Amino acid sequence: MKILHTIADVRDELKKARTAHKTIGFVPTMGYLHQGHLSLMERARQENDVVVISIFVNPTQFGQGEDLDSYPRDFERDSQLAETVGVDLLFAPPAQEMYPEGYTTYVEAEGSITGLLCGRSRPGHFKGVTTIVSKLFNIVMPDRAYFGQKDAQQVAVIQQMVRDLDFDIDIIPCPIIREEDGLALSSRNTYLTPQGRKEAVVLSQSLFRAKEMIESGEEDASKIRAFIIENIRSAKEADIDYIEIVNARTLQKIEKVQGDVLIALAVKIGKTRLIDNIRMEV
Amino acid sequence: MKILHTIADVRDELKKARTAHKTIGFVPTMGYLHQGHLSLMERARQENDVVVISIFVNPTQFGQGEDLDSYPRDFERDSQLAETVGVDLLFAPPAQEMYPEGYTTYVEAEGSITGLLCGRSRPGHFKGVTTIVSKLFNIVMPDRAYFGQKDAQQVAVIQQMVRDLDFDIDIIPCPIIREEDGLALSSRNTYLTPQGRKEAVVLSQSLFRAKEMIESGEEDASKIRAFIIENIRSAKEADIDYIEIVNARTLQKIEKVQGDVLIALAVKIGKTRLIDNIRMEV
Numbered sequence: 339m340k341i342l343h344t345i346a347d348v349r350d351e352l353k354k355a356r357t358a359h360k361t362i363g364f365v366p367t368m369g370y371l372h373q374g375h376l377s378l379m380e381r382a383r384q385e386n387d388v389v390v391i392s393i394f395v396n397p398t399q400f401g402q403g404e405d406l407d408s409y410p411r412d413f414e415r416d417s418q419l420a421e422t423v424g425v426d427l428l429f430a431p432p433a434q435e436m437y438p439e440g441y442t443t444y445v446e447a448e449g450s451i452t453g454l455l456c457g458r459s460r461p462g463h464f465k466g467v468t469t470i471v472s473k474l475f476n477i478v479m480p481d482r483a484y485f486g487q488k489d490a491q492q493v494a495v496i497q498q499m500v501r502d503l504d505f506d507i508d509i510i511p512c513p514i515i516r517e518e519d520g521l522a523l524s525s526r527n528t529y530l531t532p533q534g535r536k537e538a539v540v541l542s543q544s545l546f547r548a549k550e551m552i553e554s555g556e557e558d559a560s561k562i563r564a565f566i567i568e569n570i571r572s573a574k575e576a577d578i579d580y581i582e583i584v585n586a587r588t589l590q591k592i593e594k595v596q597g598d599v600l601i602a603l604a605v606k607i608g609k610t611r612l613i614d615n616i617r618m619e620v
Numbered sequence: 621m622k623i624l625h626t627i628a629d630v631r632d633e634l635k636k637a638r639t640a641h642k643t644i645g646f647v648p649t650m651g652y653l654h655q656g657h658l659s660l661m662e663r664a665r666q667e668n669d670v671v672v673i674s675i676f677v678n679p680t681q682f683g684q685g686e687d688l689d690s691y692p693r694d695f696e697r698d699s700q701l702a703e704t705v706g707v708d709l710l711f712a713p714p715a716q717e718m719y720p721e722g723y724t725t726y727v728e729a730e731g732s733i734t735g736l737l738c739g740r741s742r743p744g745h746f747k748g749v750t751t752i753v754s755k756l757f758n759i760v761m762p763d764r765a766y767f768g769q770k771d772a773q774q775v776a777v778i779q780q781m782v783r784d785l786d787f788d789i790d791i792i793p794c795p796i797i798r799e800e801d802g803l804a805l806s807s808r809n810t811y812l813t814p815q816g817r818k819e820a821v822v823l824s825q826s827l828f829r830a831k832e833m834i835e836s837g838e839e840d841a842s843k844i845r846a847f848i849i850e851n852i853r854s855a856k857e858a859d860i861d862y863i864e865i866v867n868a869r870t871l872q873k874i875e876k877v878q879g880d881v882l883i884a885l886a887v888k889i890g891k892t893r894l895i896d897n898i899r900m901e902v
Contacts, residue, residue: 345786357641440870442733443750443784447725468725469785476786502725503751504627504758588722 339421341428345477348429352390352478360387364480366471369393369430370410370525371419374515378484381512383424390478391420392429394436398444399466410528429478436473445472447498451589455491455602456613459579467492468499475505482508486515488522490602490615494589514614516542522614529610537573538607544569545616548601552620557595559583570605579604579611586617596620621703623710627759630711634672634760642669646762648753651675651712652692652807653701656797660766663794665706672760673702674711676718680726681748692810711760718755727754729780733871737773737884738895741861749774750781757787764790768797770804772884772897776871796896798824804896811892819855820889826851827898830883834902839877841865852887861886861893868899878902 342348355362363386365378371393382389393416400406413430420428445468446452452464475483485493493511500509515523520542521535530538544566551562563583570576584591586600602615624630637644645668647660664671675698682688695712702710727750728734734746757765767775775793782791797805802824803817812820826848833844845865852858866873868882884897
């Protein structure tokens with residue numbers, strides 16, 4: 339596995355692959371890799387000749403007072419894990435390689451797709467995401483890019499951006515990977531206290547029960563939402579940011595549970611903000 | 621020359637060229653082609669295996685009350701002219717192909733590079749330009765793209781965007797083409813009345829005289845600017861929007877005329893807003 343730190347080196351390396359008509363699969367990450375990330379890389383490994391990943395804690399997607407500085411990092415471990423699953427090229431640029439002095443261009447999906455859910459609590463977050471992903475797409479020029487469905491809104495926003503800006507790239511959403519007790523894997527789980535870790539299971543459990551309700555015929559979104567809220571409030575350290583039942587593509591709220599449905603939530607457990615969701619065709 | 625109207629058809633056509641390792645030169649236009657546009661295509665013809673042009677009057681770069689609806693169009697003549705200079709592929713999409721329902725993503729170079737000069741009189745204009753050019757770049761994926769230096773700010777903004785978003789495309793600015801009396805070619809010249817057409821020559825004449833002043837040793841930007849203002853005011857129908865002396869790359873105003881200098885102006889002659897500029901290394 340090659341580890342490269344500059345855009346020019348990545349271009350040079352991938353030019354060879356492209357000239358030889360090899361397909362390129364790409365997994366952008368912020369590092370501190372867990373089995374969720376690795377599942378994306380394994381899928382990319384199966385479907386492409388060359389697998390590229392990036393590790394970059396992108397400052398423009400963090401708001402003021404958010405956890406940019408404390409975001410967990412372990413490059414040694416990350417690069418070993420990436421090599422294990424057959425990654426060919428790891429791109430790990432310093433911040434000034436991506437945002438040099440005088441940087442001023444941003445890509446933004448406007449409107450409710452970025453304004454609701456996490457976008458409401460984290461203004462500017464998705465603008466940072468679409469900007470860095472555009473840059474990485476232009477550097478790597480992959481055939482396919484893999485994103486975890488855990489960040490459901492991120493997937494929807496990137497699909498919107500790819501459609502709108504005519505990127506010739508297939509976006510492949512991949513299933514959420516969970517701990518045995520159901521907690522969705524996240525680099526931020528490392529922030530949880532032992533007590534918080536126990537209580538965090540209430541998120542996925544609520545979603546699974548909501549799914550059962552829907553499968554048993556419940557169609558009223560407000561009833562399902564009320565049930566989830568009640569459930570999560572039973573956890574002492576839980577502080578709800580949002581719980582919404584929406585169309586999975588447009589992220590617009592729905593009243594009747596039908597079609598491509600996404601139940602998404604963000605909850606603080608102590609000081610740690612966690613997100614989770616479940617998507618189902620009803 | 622092929623004329624194509626859909627993104628999918630352009631992709632298919634260019635995939636063949638790319639697979640055969642042919643280089644692609646691209647000239648985006650809003651049509652109503654004149655010798656300025658054709659000079660870009662001729663340059664692209666010399667430097668690339670395949671020459672692609674687009675004709676698209678881009679609605680997102682026109683403000684409210686601007687001339688979107690009346691912007692001159694003559695597709696028959698345009699396609700004949702393009703064929704004459706050896707264009708291989710003309711992409712002429714309908715508006716809904718570029719901005720389908722639910723469209724929401726924009727690319728914007730923020731700050732003074734888009735906020736000054738034409739950006740001050742035409743808020744949102746350059747956001748429309750960077751958005752459509754990003755889309756066209758992603759569709760055509762050229763090796764080189766050609767822009768007229770007549771739109772000097774547009775060139776600077778696109779170069780900024782290409783640097784920031786890491787497009788792997790060479791931006792080639794090409795010299796202004798002028799009528800015999802000095803008037804810079806523009807599709808909007810067609811709006812001029814006979815009297816306005818006569819008076820419009822004051823723009824280029826002022827710039828040429830300013831250049832002579834600088835070549836004779838004048839370094840004080842405010843003196844040169846005052847001279848141009850006085851000159852242009854001598855034309856009865858002239859109404860100055862701006863006249864600025866700036867650094868050609870950053871578009872920041874300069875007091876002392878040195879380095880990569882751009883003198884740029886926008887002036888209404890009657891109801892027609894014209895721009896012109898001169899760039900010089902001092």
